[in-house]
Amino acid sequence: MADRDVVFRVKRYRPEKDSKPSYQRYRIPYRDDMVVLDGLNYIKDTMDPTLTFRWSCRMGICGSCGANVNGQPKLTCGTYIRDVHRGVVTVDPLTNFPIIKDLVVDFDDFLNKLASVKPYIVREDWGDLTKEYVQYPEDIEAYKQQSMCINCMLCYAACPVVGANPHFVGPAAAALALRYIRDSRDEGADARLERLNTKSGVWECTFVGECSVVCPKDVDPAGALQTLKFLATMRHMKRLLMPKMASR
Amino acid sequence: MERATYDIVVVGGGGAGLRAAIAAAEADPSLTIALVSKVYPMRSHTVSAEGGTAAVLRDYDSFELHALDTIKGSDFLADQDAVEFFVQRCPEEIYQLEHWGCPWSRDPDGRVSQRAFGGMSVKRTVFAADKVGFHILHTLFQTSMKYPQIHRFDEYFVTTLLVDGNACAGVIALDLRGGQMIAIGAKATILATGGCGRVYEFTTNGFIKTGDGMALAYRAGVPLKDMEMVQFHPTCLPGTGILITEAARGEGGYLINKDGERYMQRYLPGKMELGPRDILSRSMIMEMKAGRAFKGLYGEYLGLDLRHLGEATIDKKLPMVRELTEKYMGLDPINEPIPVRPGQHYMMGGVSTNIRGETAVPGLYAVGETACVSINGANRLGSNSLSECLVFGTATGRAAVEFVKKKPAFPGAATIRDALKKEEARVFDGLFGRERGKETVAGVRVEMQQLMERDVGIFRETTALSDACTKLANLRERFSQVALTDKDRVFNTELTAVLELDFMLDVATAIAHSALQRKESRGAHSRTDFPDRDDANFLKHSLAFRTDGAPRIDYAPVTITKWQPVERKY
Amino acid sequence: MTARPYPWKRPRGWWLRNPRYLSFQLREAGGVVSALYGLILLNMLLQLRAGESAYTAFLDTMRTPPMLYVNLVLFGLVVFHAVSWFMLIGKAQPIRFTEKPIPWKSAFAVNLVLWLGVSGAVVYLIFGGL
Numbered sequence: 001m002a003d004r005d006v007v008f009r010v011k012r013y014r015p016e017k018d019s020k021p022s023y024q025r026y027r028i029p030y031r032d033d034m035v036v037l038d039g040l041n042y043i044k045d046t047m048d049p050t051l052t053f054r055w056s057c058r059m060g061i062c063g064s065c066g067a068n069v070n071g072q073p074k075l076t077c078g079t080y081i082r083d084v085h086r087g088v089v090t091v092d093p094l095t096n097f098p099i100i101k102d103l104v105v106d107f108d109d110f111l112n113k114l115a116s117v118k119p120y121i122v123r124e125d126w127g128d129l130t131k132e133y134v135q136y137p138e139d140i141e142a143y144k145q146q147s148m149c150i151n152c153m154l155c156y157a158a159c160p161v162v163g164a165n166p167h168f169v170g171p172a173a174a175a176l177a178l179r180y181i182r183d184s185r186d187e188g189a190d191a192r193l194e195r196l197n198t199k200s201g202v203w204e205c206t207f208v209g210e211c212s213v214v215c216p217k218d219v220d221p222a223g224a225l226q227t228l229k230f231l232a233t234m235r236h237m238k239r240l241l242m243p244k245m246a247s248r
Numbered sequence: 249m250e251r252a253t254y255d256i257v258v259v260g261g262g263g264a265g266l267r268a269a270i271a272a273a274e275a276d277p278s279l280t281i282a283l284v285s286k287v288y289p290m291r292s293h294t295v296s297a298e299g300g301t302a303a304v305l306r307d308y309d310s311f312e313l314h315a316l317d318t319i320k321g322s323d324f325l326a327d328q329d330a331v332e333f334f335v336q337r338c339p340e341e342i343y344q345l346e347h348w349g350c351p352w353s354r355d356p357d358g359r360v361s362q363r364a365f366g367g368m369s370v371k372r373t374v375f376a377a378d379k380v381g382f383h384i385l386h387t388l389f390q391t392s393m394k395y396p397q398i399h400r401f402d403e404y405f406v407t408t409l410l411v412d413g414n415a416c417a418g419v420i421a422l423d424l425r426g427g428q429m430i431a432i433g434a435k436a437t438i439l440a441t442g443g444c445g446r447v448y449e450f451t452t453n454g455f456i457k458t459g460d461g462m463a464l465a466y467r468a469g470v471p472l473k474d475m476e477m478v479q480f481h482p483t484c485l486p487g488t489g490i491l492i493t494e495a496a497r498g499e500g501g502y503l504i505n506k507d508g509e510r511y512m513q514r515y516l517p518g519k520m521e522l523g524p525r526d527i528l529s530r531s532m533i534m535e536m537k538a539g540r541a542f543k544g545l546y547g548e549y550l551g552l553d554l555r556h557l558g559e560a561t562i563d564k565k566l567p568m569v570r571e572l573t574e575k576y577m578g579l580d581p582i583n584e585p586i587p588v589r590p591g592q593h594y595m596m597g598g599v600s601t602n603i604r605g606e607t608a609v610p611g612l613y614a615v616g617e618t619a620c621v622s623i624n625g626a627n628r629l630g631s632n633s634l635s636e637c638l639v640f641g642t643a644t645g646r647a648a649v650e651f652v653k654k655k656p657a658f659p660g661a662a663t664i665r666d667a668l669k670k671e672e673a674r675v676f677d678g679l680f681g682r683e684r685g686k687e688t689v690a691g692v693r694v695e696m697q698q699l700m701e702r703d704v705g706i707f708r709e710t711t712a713l714s715d716a717c718t719k720l721a722n723l724r725e726r727f728s729q730v731a732l733t734d735k736d737r738v739f740n741t742e743l744t745a746v747l748e749l750d751f752m753l754d755v756a757t758a759i760a761h762s763a764l765q766r767k768e769s770r771g772a773h774s775r776t777d778f779p780d781r782d783d784a785n786f787l788k789h790s791l792a793f794r795t796d797g798a799p800r801i802d803y804a805p806v807t808i809t810k811w812q813p814v815e816r817k818y
Numbered sequence: 819m820t821a822r823p824y825p826w827k828r829p830r831g832w833w834l835r836n837p838r839y840l841s842f843q844l845r846e847a848g849g850v851v852s853a854l855y856g857l858i859l860l861n862m863l864l865q866l867r868a869g870e871s872a873y874t875a876f877l878d879t880m881r882t883p884p885m886l887y888v889n890l891v892l893f894g895l896v897v898f899h900a901v902s903w904f905m906l907i908g909k910a911q912p913i914r915f916t917e918k919p920i921p922w923k924s925a926f927a928v929n930l931v932l933w934l935g936v937s938g939a940v941v942y943l944i945f946g947g948l
Contacts, residue, residue: 015821016736033487033545045690049742050734054287056454059490059572061382062291071835078575098823100425101739106823108402111288119390121349129340133347134358138917140351147351147383151290160839163828176390183349207906208842226910427821738821 006030006085008039010051011092013099021099023090024048030081036069036089037076040103053103060216063152067103068092073154073214094157107153113169114151116195117177122188139184146179146224148217155211155221161204168204169196171211171221178224181231190235197232205229250430251664254399255279255652256645257418257434259406259461261289263381263634264616265440266388267641268605268648273395275649282432284401284421286456286744289389293442293454294637297381298493298568300363300373301634303338309370311335316811318632321367321524322596322625323771323781324813325474325789325806330603330621332809334639341638342374350387351376353565363565364498367524367629367818374631378493378568384634404430405744406460407675409437409468409612410659410667416468416612417659420671424744427737429675431668433659436611436648439465440641443595443617446748447756448705449697451592452484452491461618463751465599466758470607471791471802473600473620475755476763476773479628480706481593482528486546488576489591492569494630496586497521499565502553503528504585505540511550519818526627526772527818529590529706544587551585558582590706594633596624596772597762600791600804605644611651615644622789625806626771679746685731689745692730696723696749696756704760709776713764717798720757727753758792758799765801766790783813841902848899855892904929 005027013021026043037055044051055065058077065076069091070084081089097105127133155171156162162170177196181189196202205225212222256272258265261283269283285292304314314335319326342360346352352360353375365373376383392398403424410418410431418434444459445451466472482503483492497503503521505511515531516523532550535541541548554562554569559582562570566581573581599614601607601621607614616637623636703716727749734742768782769775788803833839865876879885907929908922 013824014736015738015823021824044742045688045694049688049690049732049745050736052734052739052741054291056287056291056456057293057296058454058488059296059576061379061568062293062295062454064287064291096826096828098825100823101736104739106425111402114390115393120394121347121391126347129343129347132343132352132360135354136358137354137356139358140354144351147386148379149386150295150382151288160828160832160842163826163832180349183351185347185349206842206846207910208839209906209909210836210838210842212909213838220909223910227912230912736821 004030006039006081007088008043009088009090010040010043010102012051012102013093014050015101030085032080032082034081035077036067036074036079036081036084036091037065039081039089040076040091052101061150063150066094066152066154066157068095068157073157075152075154075216078216094153096157096159096163097153107156109166110151110153110156110170110173113173114176117169117173117192118188118195119176119180121180121183121186122191123185124187133185135184142184143179143182146175146182146219149175149179149219150217152216154214154216158210158214160208160210161206165204167200169201171225172219174202174205174228175219175221175224178228189231193228193232193235196228197236202228202232250428250668251433251661252282252430253418253433253658254282255434256436256438256648257282257284257432258438258440259284259419259464260292260440260442260616260618261285261287261389261400262292262440262442262616263294263384263388263637264618264641265289265292265438266385266392267638268438268440268615268645269398270388270392270395271642271645272649273397275646276653277397279397279649279652281398282401282434283392283398284404284406284419284432286403286405286424286460288402289392289400290386291456292385293457294381294385294634296452296454296491297384297634298378298491299495299498300365300375300380300631301342301384301638302365302368302372302629302631303342303374303635304335304372305339305342305360305362305374306372309372313369314338314372317368318623318629319625319811320816321627321629322623323627323816324783324787324811325477325625325770326623327621327807328809328811329807330623333603334623334636337639337642338635341635341642345384345387345638348387348391350383353377363495364522365629365631366494366497366522366528367519368631373495373498375495377564378495378566380634401432405747406464407747408671409464410664411468411609412659412663415610417663420668422675422744422747424739427740429668429672431664433664435652435655435658436613438605438644438648439599439612439614439618440616441618443598444752444755445592445595447696447700447752447759448592449694449701450484450489452481452489453592458748458752459755460748460751461614462598463754465607465609465612465614466754466792466794468609468612469794470609470612471600471793472755472758472762473597473789473791473804474622474626474762475595475597475758475792476766476790477596477624477626477771478592478704478759479525479594479596479772480529480590481525482532482590483552483586483588484591484593485572485576486544486549486587486589490572490576491593492552492572492586492588493566494525496552496554496566496569499561500557502556503588504551504553505535506542507540511535511540516818523818524627524629525593526774530774532590533706542587547589549587549589552588553585554581555583555585594628596620596622596626596628597759600789603643604647605640606647611655613644613648615640626773675743675747679750680732680735680740680743682731685729687726687729689730689742689749692723692727693745693749693752696720696753700756700759704763707774707776708763710764713760716760717757717764720753720760721798724753724757754794758794761799761801762790762792781816787813844895845899845902848895848902851892851895852899855896900933901930904933
């Protein structure tokens with residue numbers, strides 16, 4: 001494979017030196033089989049060891065390596081340079097997050113939001129550990145799509161609402177709330193819908209739909225959010241009109 | 249905050265670490281537990297496991313059989329009491345994970361499904377499509393959010409253990425975000441940092457698998473057991489090293505050479521593609537040496553043929569295999585065989601522990617791939633390691649709680665302060681502050697990886713192994729010439745790369761020396777100059793102890809209960 | 819050390835950054851515009867009630883070239899709003915009538931047909947039929 005060159009234009013921010021982020025350019029050789037992450041590693045290993053970014057599995061399952069590539073949130077390990085190469089490949093940290101250093105952003109906020117939707121099975125009676133709860137293959141289909149979330153944060157980077165309203169629970173946390181609500185073994189729908197039926201919950205969402213466009217795992221958080229709006233409304237109506245039934 | 253104290257500190261937030269933390273929180277909710285990880289827990293490498301996790305769940309199976317398969321798979325190096333303990337506890341771990349929401353794939357009757365796997369006599373591998381590690385890790389991580397007593401220290405890199413007298417009193421870690429060091433004192437410390445695949449050039453392992461916990465224990469005087477036992481997984485994508493799960497063969501996939509023949513009939517006609525991984529990896533190398541392999545951009549490879557399984561089966565049982573192959577190889581497995589070759593995958597060896605996860609140092613525990621109990625001996629069967637993380641995660645978490653209940657005091661403030669100062673000097677003045685060196689961290693690292701790949705790989709022999717030992721000592725010298733370009737304190741990943749390389753050189757040295765001293769072939773350790781298994785002299789565990797020079801290799805007996813070693817025939 | 823993370827601020831032209839954001843803004847603008855057009859129609863009713871001359875004056879204003887252009891633009895935005903919402907109907911299916919979700923193109927087509935049908939009936943009513 002012939003070696004060609006590409007310029008990586010990477011947003012740098014070194015908090016001890018810089019008052020604000022700025023771009024730095026690197027010219028690197030690349031091959032058809034290189035992904036953007038390979039380019040970043042080439043720069044770090046051979047040209048500029050100060051370049052800082054997160055990565056681990058390099059196969060699109062750990063969710064570490066999210067960044068904006070030519071303005072679009074992507075996993076750098078799954079984006080081939082040949083596909084985004086227009087002479088220059090611009091790499092920015094994910095939109096909508098505070099920048100810790102270079103491409104490393106602060107997403108602790110997401111983990112708090114995730115914890116707030118109780119992302120675990122909630123039940124009264126746990127039974128014993130001698131057998132499983134029965135769950136049919138079609139039951140799994142009901143929540144399978146939302147269970148695929150790798151917490152890569154591309155959806156938060158894509159959502160303009162997250163950008164303007166930091167209290168919005170956001171796509172991934174909402175998708176995971178739905179994953180548990182739809183799990184036939186769970187009994188915690190009520191508590192989750194209570195939390196989501198608020199301004200900081202699903203109602204901030206205006207169905208832009210970009211989250212589902214950028215999701216690398218096809219989780220469809222946009223669909224999940226609209227479903228949650230429906231479920232939250234139904235629950236609210238039930239409690240208003242039939243309070244005795246709803247409290248069961 | 250420079251100092252904090254917890255009852256238990258768990259280092260590493262993967263399957264084993266999370267399971268241990270949860271088990272400890274459940275055993276005694278009044279205890280405080282710190283979970284310290286250099287990455288956010290859901291990034292831990294458990295996430296990439298694909299195939300499944302084994303347990304005896306059905307009538308056609310038995311603990312005896314699971315134990316026998318495991319012990320035979322280990323080439324009789326496994327400790328049989330540990331194996332018996334292990335197989336008996338796998339089922340309840342499966343059901344516990346299931347209760348916590350893990351989406352195991354199901355049979356039409358709603359019960360948990362099981363599939364065939366390499367070296368297992370019957371179908372006992374529980375799975376979740378082909379993303380079992382992802383689902384286990386996310387289930388554990390999300391479930392851990394239920395326990396307010398588990399405090400997470402995300403992106404804190406542990407640089408050394410806190411030692412008080414002869415006991416372990418916690419850890420000292422670098423806060424990546426703030427750039428300063430913190431001492432976390434604890435009555436019990438559990439190491440669950442995974443394996444060390446990144447000492448090799450071609451590995452399925454993620455970037456973070458640098459043997460940190462192994463090196464931490466090693467430096468505290470704990471021996472590393474059976475380090476020469478390195479598992480090479482037969483089916484990795486050439487170039488990237490991305491894993492293609494054994495489940496592909498479990499569902500019926502074939503391995504073919506360039507002539508289209510299922511070459512395993514030459515090496516293991518009984519089990520064919522479902523033989524144990526060490527035999528399969530060696531067979532591939534032998535096919536390559538015989539000139540029957542395909543040749544491609546990244547060297548030689550064999551073919552994993554799934555075409556006859558059909559699109560429906562592949563999409564249902566192996567969807568991620570299809571996605572990975574399309575994305576990283578540019579071909580569709582329903583139309584073409586997947587190029588595969590063997591790559592480093594797992595460490596059977598690790599920190600020497602007993603069944604309770606205890607090491608030789610009181611207060612110090614190890615669990616998961618970091619540890620060597622040993623249940624995997626000289627070769628691990630696929631789908632046993634996730635079960636190991638769960639079973640021993642629970643056992644070790646509970647053992648740590650019992651230990652903590654008996655121990656009256658936290659380590660003293662003065663001890664902690666002094667240890668912290670000393671470590672800050674070592675890291676900041678020593679490593680970080682070093683002026684101008686002629687080596688780069690990447691340069692030394694790549695050389696280590698290449699020499700391990702070449703000299704301490706699937707087939708080993710004396711000259712290459714001795715050579716490796718010498719070269720590693722040389723690299724250790726050159727490491728002292730590595731200086732940092734990045735002098736920022738905030739999120740300095742060049743510094744963490746240096747710290748990781750420091751750990752990796754220790755671990756690689758233990759591997760090479762242990763391999764040199766084991767003059768036989770057993771399981772994954774294959775010597776061309778000593779091709780036979782030698783029970784008379786080597787039915788024992790290697791123990792590598794750190795010294796200022798070459799590691800001192802000693803031995804410990806293997807515990808045999810029911811199964812006398814016989815020839816390992818499949 | 820006063821090193822701190824660089825805070826996030828949403829840039830003003832954020833919606834120009836990609837075609838789907840622009841489309842979203844137009845869609846939302848279409849909603850506002852639909853509401854505003856409702857006010858014009860309300861005004862028409864008021865003028866109708868006020869008497870023949872008031873109503874005729876209103877219609878004359880509506881017939882002037884500038885107003886016709888405004889109507890065209892408003893009509894365009896309302897159609898865009900309707901069509902883009904119809905395209906979203908299939909993408910969010912909280913109630914499942916079938917086992918697998920209906921492909922969004924089918925949901926879109928059905929709604930489009932319904933809309934054209936109802937609009938056609940209304941036009942027929944206004945311009946003579948019945």
